Amino acid sequence: MAPSLPDKPSLEGLEEKWSARWHDTGVYRFDRSKSRDEVYSIDTPPPTVSGRLHPGHVCSYTHTDITARYWRMRGKEVFYPMGWDDNSLNVVRRVSIHYGVTCDPTLPFDAGFEPPGEGTSPPVPISRPNFVMLCEQLTTELEKSYYDLWTRAGLSVDWTHTYTTIGARAQRASQWGFLRLLERGLAYTAEAPTVWDVDFRTAIAQAELEDRELPGAYHRIAFHRADDGGDVFIETTRPELIPACVALVAHPDDERYQPLFGSEVTTPLFGARVPVKAHPLADPEKGSGIAMICTFGDVTDVTWWRELDLPVRSVIGPDGRLLPVTWGAPGWEAGDADRAQAAYDELVGKTAKQAQRRIVEMLGESAELVGEPKPITHPVKFWENGSRPLEIITNRQWFIRNGGRDEELRQAMLARGNELKWHPDFMRVRYENWVNGLNGDWNITRQLPFGVPIPLWYPIDAGGVVDWENPILPAFDDLPVDPSTDVPKGYTEAQRDQPGGFAGDPNVMDTWATSSLSPQIVGGWADDPDLFEKVFPYDLRPQAHEIIRTWLFYTVLRSHFEFDRLPWTDAAISGFVFDPTRKKLSKSAGNAPDDPMNLLTQHGADAVRYWAAGGRPGQDIALDPNQFKIGRRLAIKILNASKFVLSIEAGAGAAGAPVDPSAVANALDRSMLARLRSVIDDATRAFDDYDYTRAIERIEPFFWNFCDNYLELVKGRAYAGDASALAALRLALSVVLRLFAPFLPYVTEEVWSWREEGSIHRASWPTIDEIPSGGDTEILAAAADVLSELRKVKTEAKRSMKTPIASAVVRDAAARIAAARAATDDLREAGVVEGDLVFQEADGFSVDATLTEPAA
RNA sequence: GGGCGCUUAGCUCAGCUGGUAGAGCGCUGCCCUUACAAGGCAGUGGUCGGGGGUUCGAGUCCCUCAGCGCCCACCA
Numbered sequence: 001m002a003p004s005l006p007d008k009p010s011l012e013g014l015e016e017k018w019s020a021r022w023h024d025t026g027v028y029r030f031d032r033s034k035s036r037d038e039v040y041s042i043d044t045p046p047p048t049v050s051g052r053l054h055p056g057h058v059c060s061y062t063h064t065d066i067t068a069r070y071w072r073m074r075g076k077e078v079f080y081p082m083g084w085d086d087n088s089l090n091v092v093r094r095v096s097i098h099y100g101v102t103c104d105p106t107l108p109f110d111a112g113f114e115p116p117g118e119g120t121s122p123p124v125p126i127s128r129p130n131f132v133m134l135c136e137q138l139t140t141e142l143e144k145s146y147y148d149l150w151t152r153a154g155l156s157v158d159w160t161h162t163y164t165t166i167g168a169r170a171q172r173a174s175q176w177g178f179l180r181l182l183e184r185g186l187a188y189t190a191e192a193p194t195v196w197d198v199d200f201r202t203a204i205a206q207a208e209l210e211d212r213e214l215p216g217a218y219h220r221i222a223f224h225r226a227d228d229g230g231d232v233f234i235e236t237t238r239p240e241l242i243p244a245c246v247a248l249v250a251h252p253d254d255e256r257y258q259p260l261f262g263s264e265v266t267t268p269l270f271g272a273r274v275p276v277k278a279h280p281l282a283d284p285e286k287g288s289g290i291a292m293i294c295t296f297g298d299v300t301d302v303t304w305w306r307e308l309d310l311p312v313r314s315v316i317g318p319d320g321r322l323l324p325v326t327w328g329a330p331g332w333e334a335g336d337a338d339r340a341q342a343a344y345d346e347l348v349g350k351t352a353k354q355a356q357r358r359i360v361e362m363l364g365e366s367a368e369l370v371g372e373p374k375p376i377t378h379p380v381k382f383w384e385n386g387s388r389p390l391e392i393i394t395n396r397q398w399f400i401r402n403g404g405r406d407e408e409l410r411q412a413m414l415a416r417g418n419e420l421k422w423h424p425d426f427m428r429v430r431y432e433n434w435v436n437g438l439n440g441d442w443n444i445t446r447q448l449p450f451g452v453p454i455p456l457w458y459p460i461d462a463g464g465v466v467d468w469e470n471p472i473l474p475a476f477d478d479l480p481v482d483p484s485t486d487v488p489k490g491y492t493e494a495q496r497d498q499p500g501g502f503a504g505d506p507n508v509m510d511t512w513a514t515s516s517l518s519p520q521i522v523g524g525w526a527d528d529p530d531l532f533e534k535v536f537p538y539d540l541r542p543q544a545h546e547i548i549r550t551w552l553f554y555t556v557l558r559s560h561f562e563f564d565r566l567p568w569t570d571a572a573i574s575g576f577v578f579d580p581t582r583k584k585l586s587k588s589a590g591n592a593p594d595d596p597m598n599l600l601t602q603h604g605a606d607a608v609r610y611w612a613a614g615g616r617p618g619q620d621i622a623l624d625p626n627q628f629k630i631g632r633r634l635a636i637k638i639l640n641a642s643k644f645v646l647s648i649e650a651g652a653g654a655a656g657a658p659v660d661p662s663a664v665a666n667a668l669d670r671s672m673l674a675r676l677r678s679v680i681d682d683a684t685r686a687f688d689d690y691d692y693t694r695a696i697e698r699i700e701p702f703f704w705n706f707c708d709n710y711l712e713l714v715k716g717r718a719y720a721g722d723a724s725a726l727a728a729l730r731l732a733l734s735v736v737l738r739l740f741a742p743f744l745p746y747v748t749e750e751v752w753s754w755r756e757e758g759s760i761h762r763a764s765w766p767t768i769d770e771i772p773s774g775g776d777t778e779i780l781a782a783a784a785d786v787l788s789e790l791r792k793v794k795t796e797a798k799r800s801m802k803t804p805i806a807s808a809v810v811r812d813a814a815a816r817i818a819a820a821r822a823a824t825d826d827l828r829e830a831g832v833v834e835g836d837l838v839f840q841e842a843d844g845f846s847v848d849a850t851l852t853e854p855a856a
Numbered sequence: 857g858g859g860c861g862c863u864u865a866g867c868u869c870a871g872c873u874g875g876u877a878g879a880g881c882g883c884u885g886c887c888c889u890u891a892c893a894a895g896g897c898a899g900u901g902g903u904c905g906g907g908g909g910u911u912c913g914a915g916u917c918c919c920u921c922a923g924c925g926c927c928c929a930c931c932a
Contacts, residue, residue, distance in 0.1 A: 185879090218932090235931060249932085281930055290930035300930040379931055408907040429860055433928045442887070521893080531862085545926080576926095614869080618861085620925080624868065626881055629894085644891030691907085697870065701879075711891080801889050832889095 005647055005754055009639035011632070014746045015605050019151050027541065027759045028072075028156040030079045032534055039077035043519045043568055044070060044157070045543050045551070046083025046165055048090055049142040055623050057152055058596045060574035064542040065155045066692045067572070068424035069742035071539075073765035079535045081161035081522045082150065086139040087511045089385055092450045095135050096123055102129035103449035105506055128484050136167055148640065149597055154605045154745045156761065163522040165514050171480030173526040174514040175455040177558060178444075178620040179473060186561055187444075189468055191396045193295075193302045194443060197383045200319025202447040203391070203397055204383045205510055206404070206440060207550045214389070215382045215798075217373035218287060221363060223248060226273060233370060235287030237378065239363060240355040241294035243270050243325070243344055244315040248629040249304055252278040257290050267292075268633040269343040269359070270327065271335035277308050296392035298381070299439065316391045322347045322355050340392040352391070383457040396468055397445040398454060398661035400513070402557055404438035415470040416556050420571055422617040423690040427545060427573040434549040442554070444513040449553035451508025455481050459487040464499040472502060478525075516554035519567045545573045545618065545714035559591040572690050575620040594623060606735055606744040613743050615694040634700065638740065641707050641785070645729045652721040656755075659730045661772045666717070669781050671712045674775030676702060676732055677768045683739055684765070692742070699739045706732060709784035716829035735766040737839040746819060782816045783823035789847035792830035797851055807835035808849035811842035 042064060047057055065080075072078045083092075096102055100120025107127040115134060116124055126134075143162075150157060164170055194203040219239045222231040234248060245267050250257035253835040259275040267274060274292075281300060282291055293304045295312045304310070311331060324804045325474030327335030327344060343362060347355040363369035380389045403410030417431040445454065456471040472488040474481045484502030487493050517525075519538050522533040537559070544552060552571060559567035568827060579594070601607050604626075611633025617619035632664035664670055679702045686694035711733075718725040741760045750758035789810075794803050808831070810820060817839045820827070828837055834852065 211929095234932075238932080282928090283932080287932060293932085297932075298930080300932070303930060366910095376931095381931095424861090426860055427927095433859070437928055439930080548927085578925095620862095622868065624881095626868075630880065633894080636894075640892035640895090642891085645892075693871095694870090694906050697879090707891090708896085712889095715891095792895055792899085795885080798886055800887055801897065 005643050005650065007311055009133075009643050009728050009750075010315070010330055011604055011606070011635055011639070011747065013151060014750050015154075015215050015600075016750050017152070017372055018746050019451040022761075023151070024155075025161075025759070027761055028078070028080065028158050029685070030158045032520045032531055034041060034077040034534065036076050036534055038070070038075075039079055040074075041079035041538040041540070042081070043538045043541045043555075044081050044083055044522070046163065046515070046518065047146070047190040048085040048088050049139050049146065051243070052729050053146065053149060053596050054577070054597055055594050055599060056248065056577040057499050057611040058599065058608060059577050059615055059621060060542065061150065061155060061551065062153060062609050063572065063574055063615065063617070063692065064540070065153075065157075066609070066613060066742045067540065067687075067690065068156055069745065069761060070687045070692070070765065072761060073738065073741065073763060075764060077491045078156070078158075079161070079538075080155075080157050081163065082147065082155075082157045083160065083163045083165065083518060084139055084143055085165045085511075085515065086135055086167075086394035087165035087451060087514055089448075091135055091139070091166075094739055095131065095138050096754045098138055099123060099134050101131065101134065103128055105449050109482075109485040115281070126482045128449060128453065129482050132166055132482075135450075136164065139164055139166075140174075149600070150601045152597065152605055154609060161522060163518070164341075165511065165518075165521075168480055169527060170521050170554075171515055171717050172515075173517050173521045174452045174509065175474070175477060175479050175481065176515050177520065177562065178509065178513065179455060179476075179654075181561060182471075182473070183279050184561075186560060187398060187400050189396060189398050189471075191394060192303070193392050193394050194397055195299075195381070195383075196318065196386070196391050196392055196393045197315075197386045198318065199386060199388050200317050200383070200448065203395070203443050203445050204386075205443045205512075206438065207434075207442075207512070207553070208384050208510075209381050209390070210384045211379035212213075212382050213377050215375060216378050216380070219360065219373045219377045220288070220368060220370040221268055223265040223274075223292070225260070226266060232260065232265055232290060233288050234290055234292050237376070238294070238297050238356070240322070240347065240352055240359050241297050241315065242267055242292070242359065243272075243322075243340075243347070244297075244313045245272070245274055245292045246295055246305070246310045246313055247274050247293045247308065248276045248290050249279050249282045249293050249308070250276070251282045251284045252280060254282070254284045254289055256284075266335055268611070269362060269366060270340040270653040272333060272340070273311075275336070277304075277310075279304055279308060291354060295394075299392070302392060303473065307803040310418070312394060314394060316352065316393055318393060319393075319816055320388065320391055321351055321667050324348050330787055343603065352389075397443050398507075398509075399441040399443055399445075400557075402438060402442040402553075402771065403435060404440040410438065411502075412560065413553075413557065416560055416566055420556070420566055422568055423570060423572045424616070427548065427571070427618055430545060430548045430655070431553065434553060442510075442557075444510045445507050446510055447507055449508075451511065452480070452514050453484065454484045454505040454507050454509055455483065456505045457478065457483050457491075457502045460497070460499055460501050460503055463498050466503050471505070473566060476612075512550050512554045515551055516558045518551075519559070520562075536567070537563070537565055540570050540572060541568045542574065545575070548573070570690065573618045573777075575615060577615075577623050578623055579623050599628070604632050604635065604746075606635045607741055609745075610634060610696075611694050613692055616635070631744075634703075635744055637707060638703075638744065638747050638751060641703075641711065642733055642737070642754070645733045646755060648718045648844040649726055649730060651719070652726055652762060659734060661731055662771065663723045663727035664731070664772055666722070666777070668710075668713060668776035668826055670772065671777055671779035671781075671783075671822075672706065672732065672775075673728060673771050673847060675705075675777045676735055677771040677775075678777070680739070680766050680768050680771070682737065684767075695739075696743055699736070703736055704735065705738070705780075705784065710780060710788060712773075713783055713787060713823060713826040713830045714782075717826060731770070735770065738766050775823075776819065778819040779822045782819035783827055786810055786820050786823075786827055786847060787830055790833070790849055791826075793847070793849040793851065799851060804852045805831055805835070806852045807837070807852045808833055808847060809838045809840060810847050811840045813843070814841050816845065817841055 055667035068080045099115035102123040104125040105128045109127045109129045154427035214236040218235045327334045403413045422428045523535045607628045611627035682698040683695040
């Protein structure tokens with residue numbers, strides 16, 4: 001039931017029409033009756049539902065979709081789910097504002113809670129389960145706009161397979177995953193120095209650190225030798241940590257300080273005796289070559305503290321302010337405790353910054369500060385979500401082993417990275433850099449109100465002491481649990497936080513502890529083992545390069561532990577989209593020029609996808625309106641050329657007849673098909689290597705040459721009903737449409753529907769076996785060159801293209817002459833050559849043509 | 857400090873194993889040619905970042921320098 005060809009084909013309305021049709025017919029629905037080897041599965045990244053999507057998302061998700069469509073046409077059953085990341089601080093902020101609430105895990109669950117709504121001040125505190133419910137509610141609303149965008153963009157996602165990162169399924173998988181690691185000792189708790197954000201008052205992991213350049217100053221400060229041998233000068237950017245100083249350290253080979261090793265010095269202002277130690281990490285070139293070790297100023301301090309077996313003297317509290325301490329008490333010995341206390345009292349309760357200002361004044365007064373501080377700019381560690389420098393404080397955390405302090409595991413993780421196929425390959429280096437630079441296990445504990453709870457309770461003994469080392473575990477069937485409101489088996493709510501009772505773990509997991517299970521979550525590991533078996537291990541993980549150290553690494557780690565294998569065979573790493581003007585576009589909501597929905601409605605989805613296809617894996621790409629224009633033109637060209645081919649066929653009375661490749665006898669036709677055969681070959685190879693850009697770079701020039709030269713040359717013969725021409729045109733059109741289908745799903749589907757049954761997106765990817773063998777590609781090439789020259793003659797004479805040519809002489813090398821001569825009749829027709837068309841052998845290529853005189 | 861990527865026409869980029877520089881856009885000119893005027897045809901345009909080297913021959917291989925972007929780093 002092929003519909004009639006449109007008179008004036010147009011792109012208008014195609015997106016609404018086909019996205020609705022695809023939805024209704026379920027073309028992209030995953031068929032779970034297939035076996036694993038018939039499946040191609042994708043571990044889709046879940047975009048955060050808080051922020052707006054931007055063109056970069058459209059670009060990288062299109063890359064994945066192009067790949068998905070290719071494999072679907074290759075006959076694979078494609079598992080292409082979609083996720084929403086609603087387990088993030090952004091979401092917390094958004095939910096808080098939208099509903100006028102704030103999350104307080106100490107509150108009990110309230111089943112009947114109704115949020116007051118936006119603008120409520122102060123926000124209403126609610127329990128964590130209540131907060132999570134609102135989060136899911138908002139996510140559901142936001143999903144709608146995401147669905148609209150992705151659908152419009154033509155993503156061939158199966159919308160019956162979606163997941164979130166805070167919903168019950170994710171929590172269940174996430175908590176189960178954690179408990180399984182706990183059982184095997186791969187997750188453990190420890191009290192340890194922890195990188196700490198003083199505003200959010202939470203621990204964070206190494207993977208979420210970033211450096212920011214901040215102004216600071218070297219302060220040259222005098223320590224006093226205990227043997228009265230004079231002063232030792234150190235330089236520090238953090239003089240406020242002098243009370244936390246537990247040692248000085250210099251390089252073992254540093255002759256200046258060798259005499260001091262093993263001796264003691266006293267700290268300025270506080271008069272605490274600290275040893276002088278040797279350690280190879282101390283850099284003789286830096287500052288005065290001898291440094292003070294504080295607990296803790298930075299991660300080097302932690303290393304020194306651990307390796308030199310030093311005591312702890314903590315002065316920074318979880319809020320970033322200086323803690324009260326009692327000088328003279330054990331661990332806080334001072335030569336003159338009263339003087340030390342007096343000095344310290346000046347600092348207590350101040351932020352690090354305030355304390356620094358005050359202590360510098362005091363050091364100046366005591367003449368222990370030498371000279372003026374030297375201003376510098378230096379990198380300081382921040383949480384990527386934070387706004388104040390991180391501190392390092394000591395407290396109890398849950399860790400997952402990651403190779404940071406286990407060489408065997410580190411090597412195993414490096415081997416996994418090596419086993420994974422990276423696209424592009426050089427991204428592997430980033431993974432290796434990261435694994436090699438790990439300096440500790442993965443701290444998954446976050447002291448945040450919102451997130452997936454750590455699914456543990458702890459017994460409290462009769463004396464009220466919490467037993468952190470022997471947690472109470474939930475049963476698998478009870479997952480997910482929230483220990484802040486749920487009660488462990490065998491206890492009652494009344495026993496919460498009571499002697500002889502239990503304490504719920506108040507903390508949540510790092511979001512990556514959940515995201516790293518995305519293959520497990522969406523594949524049904526914890527709730528649909530049959531599905532999981534069909535999709536795991538996945539074929540593809542598409543993602544951005546900046547989260548290689550987090551999402552990619554952690555996912556590999558979790559899969560390594562749980563399944564002893566990679567979670568996917570291939571990782572496709574996308575680049576960034578940048579603005580061509582290098583300037584930030586306005587982000588004012590709605591009508592920003594880079595709003596993805598605007599791009600799609602303005603230029604058309606196929607056009608935007610065409611642009612995206614130009615971005616190779618791992619390469620940045622400019623947001624270029626020009627490319628949208630070109631893509632749109634290509635789509636229109638496909639409509640028109642297709643209509644032309646099919647209308648000629650209809651005119652010849654051959655409409656609907658099956659394509660018969662064996663009818664292609666003409667040398668020019670066979671030449672065109674020979675070229676097409678190599679295009680199929682190249683494009684297929686490129687796709688197999690995840691290089692969709694290379695694929696379209698082969699397909700597109702073929703198509704334009706097909707239109708500009710082949711169609712023009714063959715036109716006359718086709719109109720006359722030549723069987724070879726008709727068969728070649730139909731065959732080429734069928735192949736070209738299918739080659740373009742992954743890139744331009746709308747226009748190709750539209751054209752396909754004019755003549756074929758079923759969706760092109762379930763049609764088979766073209767193979768070279770469809771093309772008759774043989775054919776000399778030189779014939780079309782040579783004929784096109786001659787045709788070009790004939791046109792040039794007319795252009796230079798400023799005459800119309802239909803101006804007849806009285807006579808023409810073509811000169812070229814023998815082989816080229818032979819090739820062009822094979823298309824003589826078509827050349828005469830296309831070039832409107834009325835008189836002689838002569839071919840002569842010559843050294844170079846030239847065409848002399850004489851036009852007929854214009855009518856008087 | 858270590859590493860990765862990039863540097864080819866005004867712009868965006870192809871140039872895979874070395875063999876006389878390519879595409880599109882832009883620009884200029886021409887053409888209502890019955891698939892396409894939101895089009896078609898043709899033309900203009902480059903000492904392939906700099907400097908060395910290997911080779912009969914290098915955008916393509918080696919060394920080195922520079923700029924841009926990014927990753928990592930124990931930055932007192």
